[in-house]
Amino acid sequence: MTESRSAGGGDRARIETLDVMRGLAALSVVFYHCLCVQPGFNGISFDAAHAPGAVPTVINLLALTPVRLVWAGREAVGIFFVLSGFVLALPFVENTYPGYPGFAIRRFCRIYLPYAAAILLSLVLYNTAAAGPVPEASAWFNGFWVHSVTPDVLRDQALMLGQDDRNFLDPVIWSLVHEMRVSLLFPLLVFAVWRLGVMAPLGAVAAGYIVLKIGAAPMGIDGTTVLGSLIETIGVTPLFLLGIGIARHLDWIKSRVGSLGPWRIRMLVALGLLLIWVDVGVQKPHFRDVTIGIGAALIVAAALANERAAPLLRARPLLWLGKISYSLYLVHLPLLLAVIYVFHGYASVGVLAALFPIGAFAAASFMFLFVERPAIRLGRKLAKALLPFAPATRAT
Secondary structure, X not given: OOOOEOOOHHHHHHHHHHHHHHHHHHHHHHHHHHHHOOOOOOOXXXXXXXXXOOOHHHHHHHHXXXXXXXXXXXXHHHHHHHHHHHHHHHHHHOOOOOOHHHHHHHHHHHHHHHHHHHHHHHHXXXXXHOOOOOOOOOOOHHHOOOOOOOHHHHHHHHHOOOOHHHOOOOHHHHHHHHHHHHHHOXXXXXXXXXXHOOHHHHHHHHHHHHHHHHHHHHHOOOOOXXXXXXXXXXXXXXXXXXXXXXXXXXXXXXXXXXXXXXXXXXXXHHHHHHHHHOOOOOOOHHHHHHHHHHHHHHHHHHHHHOOOOOHHHHOHHHHHHHHOHHHHHHHHHHHHHHHHHHHOOOOOHHHHHHHHHHHHHHHHHXXXXXXXXXXXXXXXXXXXXXXXXXXXXXXX
């Protein structure tokens, strides 16, 4: 979810539309966590049967109608991965790929430095704000900052090992672990799509994931182990491959989808949203990723085929939201936990959660200006200094 790109003319409008999509997805994650901290909801699953005190009609409104797109946290992460795959593949389409060393340097600075800053912030807030359970908050909220920060935890965070039981300082970073791993192998994925098309790599990766997942279960290998985390990285890789496939066939998509006409393109967007929204309740997480990925791909294709972005989607606040989306994603949850710990005696958890997105937006803007953007610039400078003969690229 870390990508942005500069362009000109119609391309700039299209890319800005994708940035806005990324920003809205990040905002939906914020809304999702603001709901999760409230005791009327059962953490991740909004299940009335397991949510004592909840009003069933409210649960149904939030969970069974398109309103769920507003707080679609898991779905938003899937969209991030598809968008990252697309934007990272653009330099290969435009012949501006700087070579693997330059690519790796930029990606490390782009992902890891803001990630490290967010972990440090989380550690400070954990040590200064956490003070035992908050009875007014949900069990989901009270399940995070109750663990000890041991050397093993710090090592896991520093090396991005991705073990679930050690990921409580800033729980959202699980997706960044996967994105960093995929980034390091990204040129190989691009090569596979360029040589074989997108379906063969998709099928191979999906089959490999299923085999590994089935084989890991009897051995007790799960998300609390490094190997289990690596298997989960394989599980989300198809989402990146979908983005690469869109970039590979970008000209065809612009031509074919662009010829559909405004109403058909809108229907394509509606179908994409439907696939992202629908959840029959029996889908396993990575089967759910299939519908999310296809839905996100359809929406991205529709955005790329438009000659100009809708004026509403190019409003300055939304464009800024797209720019700060990575920072917003990184810092919002530890800040939300800290706010509730510190202020729950002065206002209800519901009021604090309702007001929080405003503060999260301001904090993310600060993070973007003083951490994320300097990290991007540092990556460019290091790549240029260490690899002076590498071709320039507009990818970040």
